[in-house]
Amino acid sequence: MSRIYNDSFVFCSSADAPPDVTAIDFNQVYPLASLHFCPNCQTPKSPIQYSYNIESKFCSNCLADHSVSSASFCSKNCFDCPSCGTILTITISDHNGQGKSFNFKCPYCTFIYKTNVIEKPKSLHTIIRLERKDNPDKKHALFRQIQTRLAEPNKSSKEINQRQLENLSLGKKETEKIDDFDVQESDKDISDIANLENILSSTFPTISSTTKLFPKTHRLSSKVSKKCLACNTILQMPALIPNSPTVYKFSSKFNAVDYLPTLKIADAPTNILNIDEQYNIVLNIINPLQTKMTVSLASPAQLPANCVYPASNSKFTISIPLTKFTIGNAVSKNILKGIPTSILTSNTAVSRSEKSKRIGESALAVDQFDVDKLVQKGANWYSVPIALTIETGSCSDIEHEIKIPLYIKINSDIPDNLLSVSRREKLALGYWNIVTLGKYRIIE
Amino acid sequence: MADWIETSSGNRISRSAHISGSDRIVINGNATIHPGVQIHGDVQLLANKSSTDTTTATLGKFCYLRPNCQIIPPVLQECSDSDSTTYHGPVTIGAYTIIGSNTVVKSANVGNRVLIEDDCVLENLSIIYECCVIRKGTVVPPKTIIPPYSEVSGVPGKDFRISSLNSCYKRLIEIEAKELQILGS
Numbered sequence: 067m068s069r070i071y072n073d074s075f076v077f078c079s080s081a082d083a084p085p086d087v088t089a090i091d092f093n094q095v096y097p098l099a100s101l102h103f104c105p106n107c108q109t110p111k112s113p114i115q116y117s118y119n120i121e122s123k124f125c126s127n128c129l130a131d132h133s134v135s136s137a138s139f140c141s142k143n144c145f146d147c148p149s150c151g152t153i154l155t156i157t158i159s160d161h162n163g164q165g166k167s168f169n170f171k172c173p174y175c176t177f178i179y180k181t182n183v184i185e186k187p188k189s190l191h192t193i194i195r196l197e198r199k200d201n202p203d204k205k206h207a208l209f210r211q212i213q214t215r216l217a218e219p220n221k222s223s224k225e226i227n228q229r230q231l232e233n234l235s236l237g238k239k240e241t242e243k244i245d246d247f248d249v250q251e252s253d254k255d256i257s258d259i260a261n262l263e264n265i266l267s268s269t270f271p272t273i274s275s276t277t278k279l280f281p282k283t284h285r286l287s288s289k290v291s292k293k294c295l296a297c298n299t300i301l302q303m304p305a306l307i308p309n310s311p312t313v314y315k316f317s318s319k320f321n322a323v324d325y326l327p328t329l330k331i332a333d334a335p336t337n338i339l340n341i342d343e344q345y346n347i348v349l350n351i352i353n354p355l356q357t358k359m360t361v362s363l364a365s366p367a368q369l370p371a372n373c374v375y376p377a378s379n380s381k382f383t384i385s386i387p388l389t390k391f392t393i394g395n396a397v398s399k400n401i402l403k404g405i406p407t408s409i410l411t412s413n414t415a416v417s418r419s420e421k422s423k424r425i426g427e428s429a430l431a432v433d434q435f436d437v438d439k440l441v442q443k444g445a446n447w448y449s450v451p452i453a454l455t456i457e458t459g460s461c462s463d464i465e466h467e468i469k470i471p472l473y474i475k476i477n478s479d480i481p482d483n484l485l486s487v488s489r490r491e492k493l494a495l496g497y498w499n500i501v502t503l504g505k506y507r508i509i510e
Numbered sequence: 511m512a513d514w515i516e517t518s519s520g521n522r523i524s525r526s527a528h529i530s531g532s533d534r535i536v537i538n539g540n541a542t543i544h545p546g547v548q549i550h551g552d553v554q555l556l557a558n559k560s561s562t563d564t565t566t567a568t569l570g571k572f573c574y575l576r577p578n579c580q581i582i583p584p585v586l587q588e589c590s591d592s593d594s595t596t597y598h599g600p601v602t603i604g605a606y607t608i609i610g611s612n613t614v615v616k617s618a619n620v621g622n623r624v625l626i627e628d629d630c631v632l633e634n635l636s637i638i639y640e641c642c643v644i645r646k647g648t649v650v651p652p653k654t655i656i657p658p659y660s661e662v663s664g665v666p667g668k669d670f671r672i673s674s675l676n677s678c679y680k681r682l683i684e685i686e687a688k689e690l691q692i693l694g695s
């Protein structure tokens with residue numbers, strides 16, 4: 067069962083106790099595989115719940131290590147296309163021994179850039195910087211004006227303070243807009259800048275803007291460590307291997323997918339839901355631990371309003387006949403045994419024979435309760451039914467997206483790899499998992 | 511006649527896959543090659559004095575090639591007026607790497623445990639390091655190097671984006687490839 071494409075979407079709450087279902091913020095629901103797990107807090111951690119620290123920096127293009135530099139771009143000859151971001155290819159033209167010029171060409175789009183003839187050796191970064199200075203684009207022209215004004219002597223401190231304030235607010239409010247801002251156009255509705263522009267143009271002749279584009283510096287890639295914001299426990303630490311920027315190993319990592327079960331639904335209805343019909347959806351649950359895990363499932367008896375979008379006047383009821391069970395430990399050696407029966411296909415001989423074997427076995431087990439017939443279990447998985455019924459309501463031509471919130475409580479012995487970092491004897495936590503069933507029209 | 515050829519090393523290859531120059535393609539076992547897949551193994555390699563290896567494409571174990579994807583060894587030298595031959599370099603696809611439907615791979619190297627979704631284009635001489643996810647419809651521009659543990663999406667000049675991928679994906683992509691080999695879809 068795919069650990070990447072599934073229905074494990076976890077609500078990461080920053081509150082101490084998981085909230086009521088109506089308080090679930092769907093903006094804080096993340097795919098399980100994208101989450102870390104804090105072994106100390108014993109909760110899944112979303113990207114806004116941990117801090118980052120850059121442990122090493124390297125250029126993905128020339129593979130040079132830049133960890134000791136404070137720059138965020140490659141200082142070697144790596145440049146990006148200003149139009150599309152592709153790494154530019156660089157060739158050199160010789161001018162009869164009088165000097166050299168450098169030609170940048172984008173291998174993806176049509177961008178080309180040719181430097182002036184360079185007589186004395188200079189770094190490509192210096193060449194580009196000087197040529198840009200002589201031919202500034204709108205943004206650089208404006209900032210150069212601000213810079214010059216600030217450096218200007220013989221102004222009263224009050225006046226300078228006023229201007230610095232204006233510049234500061236300009237920087238804060240207008241950094242997004244400034245790319246489009248034309249210094250020559252004063253009728254634009256950017257009042258803060260218009261003010262500043264007046265002050266500037268009274269002293270300086272207006273600098274004409276240009277649309278000329280220059281090769282861009284190539285941003286560095288990084289390896290980062292992550293720490294839980296609540297307790298500072300390390301969630302991920304890269305192992306730094308000298309001179310091997312593209313070898314990426316971790317000295318420690320705590321990922322939610324290794325501790326929380328993976329969920330996937332099967333047999334979900336498609337496109338249409340009939341009023342008064344009961345739909346039995348299969349929920350497959352996989353235990354990732356090397357120890358057995360007790361799982362309890364709960365869902366609100368009726369879907370809350372925030373789980374049906376757009377809102378519907380129908381009443382959706384949910385019932386789960388088996389809500390507590392213990393799943394065996396993971397069987398990493400035998401992938402086939404770890405795939406729930408409802409996921410098996412008839413595409414390959416291996417999958418076909420396993421599927422018919424399992425169906426045969428479950429048909430033999432006749433002396434069981436009705437509920438148990440719907441429940442299947444394997445080495446490290448359980449499949450339980452969820453019954454969805456639309457009790458009342460009216461037909462609707464629009465499609466409603468239906469989500470089923472499941473409150474999942476897990477309990478197990480502490481996994482071996484958490485022994486050294488956790489003071490607790492059990493792995494025990496509860497969280498909301500949001501299953502998106504699909505989009506449906508409701509008909510009678 | 512069966513629709514699939516199953517080899518002793520566990521490779522499962524559709525009879526309607528188009529594999530040219532198969533004597534120059536190495537497939538390392540437990541690979542799945544779906545209908546309509548094209549592997550262009552019969553290209554002219556640029557002469558390399560230090561090597562007599564004529565292998566044009568290598569697939570690592572548990573590679574999973576979805577329907578209608580294409581693998582084209584990267585072009586090193588285009589044909590010209592004086593030489594009508596286009597010269598290629600070899601392409602290596604790592605183990606547990608999954609290539610989506612209709613995706614075109616012209617990379618020099620795709621690492622181990624790389625998940626490429628449907629409808630992507632990996633342009634000439636691009637290099638994808640280990641443990642990456644290339645989202646549906648992505649265009650990776652020519653010669654671009656994607657560092658390990660990257661998630662890549664979008665089209666250059668529009669919405670191309672490289673972000674970092676969680677460390678668990680190394681294990682997850684391997685499980686994905688092994689399960690796909692069993693399930694066949």
Ligand SMILES: [Zn+2]
Pocket residue numbers: 104105106107108294295296297298299
């Ligand atoms: Zn913590």
Ligand SMILES: [Zn+2]
Pocket residue numbers: 125126127128129130140141142143144284
């Ligand atoms: Zn570089």
Ligand SMILES: [Zn+2]
Pocket residue numbers: 147148149150151152172173174175176177
């Ligand atoms: Zn470009």
